[in-house]
Amino acid sequence: MPTTLNPLHIGPVAIGFPVVQAALSGYSDWAMRVIARRLGASYTVGEVVLDRFVMDVSKGTKAQRYLRVSDDEHPAGAQLMGSNPEDFGPAAVKLVEAGFDVIDVNFGCPVKKVVGKCRGGYLLSHPATALEIVSRVRQAVPPEVPVTVKMRRGFDDTEQSRDDFFTIFDGVFDRGAAMVTVHGRTVRQRYEGRSSREFLRQVKQHAPERTVLGSGDLFTARDCLDMIATTGVDGVTVARGAIGNPWIFSQARALAAGKPLPEPPSLFQQRDVIADHYRMAEQLYGPQRACRRMCKFGIKYSRLHPQAKEVRDAFVAASNPDQWQEVLNHWYAEDLPGCYPQ
Numbered sequence: 631m632p633t634t635l636n637p638l639h640i641g642p643v644a645i646g647f648p649v650v651q652a653a654l655s656g657y658s659d660w661a662m663r664v665i666a667r668r669l670g671a672s673y674t675v676g677e678v679v680l681d682r683f684v685m686d687v688s689k690g691t692k693a694q695r696y697l698r699v700s701d702d703e704h705p706a707g708a709q710l711m712g713s714n715p716e717d718f719g720p721a722a723v724k725l726v727e728a729g730f731d732v733i734d735v736n737f738g739c740p741v742k743k744v745v746g747k748c749r750g751g752y753l754l755s756h757p758a759t760a761l762e763i764v765s766r767v768r769q770a771v772p773p774e775v776p777v778t779v780k781m782r783r784g785f786d787d788t789e790q791s792r793d794d795f796f797t798i799f800d801g802v803f804d805r806g807a808a809m810v811t812v813h814g815r816t817v818r819q820r821y822e823g824r825s826s827r828e829f830l831r832q833v834k835q836h837a838p839e840r841t842v843l844g845s846g847d848l849f850t851a852r853d854c855l856d857m858i859a860t861t862g863v864d865g866v867t868v869a870r871g872a873i874g875n876p877w878i879f880s881q882a883r884a885l886a887a888g889k890p891l892p893e894p895p896s897l898f899q900q901r902d903v904i905a906d907h908y909r910m911a912e913q914l915y916g917p918q919r920a921c922r923r924m925c926k927f928g929i930k931y932s933r934l935h936p937q938a939k940e941v942r943d944a945f946v947a948a949s950n951p952d953q954w955q956e957v958l959n960h961w962y963a964e965d966l967p968g969c970y971p972q
Contacts, residue, residue: 633855633886638672638865640732640841641776641808643705647672648865649854649882651872652811652845653709653734653780655741657926660698661910665903666872667703670879674706675867678736680749681712681721695914699729707732709780711739713748715762719770726771733767737798738780738813740820751817755785757797761805768806776808780845783829786818799833809841811867830861843867850970851881851891874930875971876903894934894968901962904931908954917951924954933971935961 638648651658651666653675663674679696687693699706708730710721722733737760739750746752753760768777779802784791799810812833814825825846834842844863848854849871857866872878877895884892895903907927911920928945935941941961948954 633859633888635855635858635886636864638841640673640705640778642774643731643776645673645705645865647879647883647886648843648858649851649879650674650843650865650867651879652867652869653678653707653736654869654873655739657873659695659911659914660700660703661907661914662873662876662927663703663706664700664910665907666876666879669876669903670881670883671868671872671876672879674703675732675734676706676708676730678709678711678739679721679725681710681714681717684710684721684724685717693728697725697728698914704729705731707734707778709734709736710767711736711744711749712763713752715759715766718763719766722767722771722777726775732776732778732808733771734778734780734811735764735767736780738782738811738817740782740815740817745817751782751785754782754798754817755791755794757794757801760798761801764802764807765805777806778809778811779807780811780813782813782815782817783826783833784816786816791816796836799837803837803840809843809864811843811845812863814844814846827857827861830857830863834862834864838862845869851878851885854878854882855885874927874933894970896965896968897935897962898965900931900934900968901958904928904962905958912951921948921950921954928954928957930971934968936966936969937961938969 635648638645650673651671655678658677666674708725736750737753744750784795814829830844842863843865844857844861845867848868854866881892908924911924929942932938932942944957948957
């Protein structure tokens with residue numbers, strides 16, 4: 631039976647299918663986003679950028695790498711992170727000028743060096759600063775550009791942290807945010823333990839009229855639909871589960887339409903997508919840097935190959951474009967069935 635899913639809207643921006651690709655630091659560049667869109671993602675968010683970086687970089691290779699938006703990926707979101715509220719507004723304006731359709735503010739990053747610099751998840755324990763940041767972004771960008779927020783369920787598991795979460799959650803909507811994405815882990819948890827779907831359910835019950843997306847532990851198409859069904863959130867953002875498996879979006883669409891789960895992509899299908907991904911990475915980074923950057927994608931793509939370990943090792947050993955192509959020529963030469971990643 632088909633699953634009834636309401637089309638997702640972020641303020642005035644129509645998204646459609648409510649399974650989207652999250653911002654992924656070090657991963658969700660232009661190349662990854664385009665691949666995801668081709669394979670069923672209705673919306674993608676670029677890797678997080680620092681406010682000062684955006685303000686200092688106006689053109690050249692760095693601007694091309696981090697601020698690139700192409701015609702085939704609209705609507706696309708940009709995620710902004712920093713610590714000084716005064717810097718967020720000007721940086722948000724530059725991201726809109728670069729072509730991004732939505733500005734997402736990161737209050738969720740749990741990485742130690744980020745938190746140590748009073749950025750990302752650190753701000754969940756400082757509601758006044760977090761709310762000032764959202765106000766400045768909302769005031770700076772045009773009214774037709776939605777402002778959204780990424781949060782975790784708190785800095786830690788204390789009662790004060792829970793209170794701070796809801797102070798920020800309610801406050802950002804009062805200040806004009808169109809949507810909040812909630813990851814079901816605390817900042818202290820980082821990526822350990824299970825993401826709490828019960829907390830997501832409580833958040834949606836707390837604000838049934840608000841647009842809330844869920845995040846955390848979405849590694850299969852079924853995970854995505856189950857989170858929506860069990861928590862009542864308006865959609866989900868796929869993060870680590872989309873790295874090396876962009877087919878998760880088309881698979882979720884098939885399940886939502888009442889169709890059987892599609893077979894994993896065959897080796898020829900995988901080869902073609904990996905080759906396209908590599909070509910776009912070369913456009914961004916040049917041949918040598920693209921090879922180094924694509925290594926981490928190759929590791930993830932290899933999980934869909936029936937000889938995953940050998941293919942992973944081959945991608946890791948490839949140190950130049952010719953060697954990368956040789957991996958595809960050798961390990962993807964026969965159109966064998968693929969596998970679902972473990």
